[in-house]
Amino acid sequence: MTNLVISMTKIDPGATLCATRIRRTVSHLYRRLRPSLLRDGISMAKLNVIGQIYRAGSITPTELAAREGVKIQTLTRLLAELEAEGWLSRVPHASDGRQSVLSMTAPGKKRLAAAFRDSDASLARIIDASLSADERTLLLRACVLLEGLGEAFGSQPVGLDATSAVQP
Secondary structure, eight states: OOOOOBOGGGOOHHHHHHHHHHHHHHHHHHHHHHHHHSGGGOOHHHHHHHHHHHHHSEEOHHHHHHHHTSOHHHHHHHHHHHHHTTSEEEEEOSSOTTOEEEEEOHHHHHHHHHHHHHHHHHHHHHHHHHOOHHHHHHHHHHHHHHHHHHHHHTTSOOOBOTTOOOOO
């Protein structure tokens, strides 16, 4: 997998405008959907970790820390809490006794699915009321593009150089 290194010095202004609009739009939607995702008193930090584990299927704490862009020590307490709350299970690594492997528990998967159902239902009601069939088709096509952008990031955070212009 190739790590991206982005330098804002020679990027087409249209690409920069797209990046700014996507960031603003995704951030706004995320803030609007967050209340329905934050059920059962789960924090955003925990939800992010649960999402990573769910997508991975099973993952070591070290791999999880790398995906989240944090040190393993940062996750230690959070993982212990998630395990105690029944969201995830931890088993010894098959070939490395120093490591463990994390995965979602069946009840954890059910709780996460319920949170996503509520969030998806809220958004679906707005899409149904606000967008025509043609606009929904276009939105689905845009989702494919956004998913491709997400995959282009890989598991590594993308760093910006010092010449980057940050726009609110």
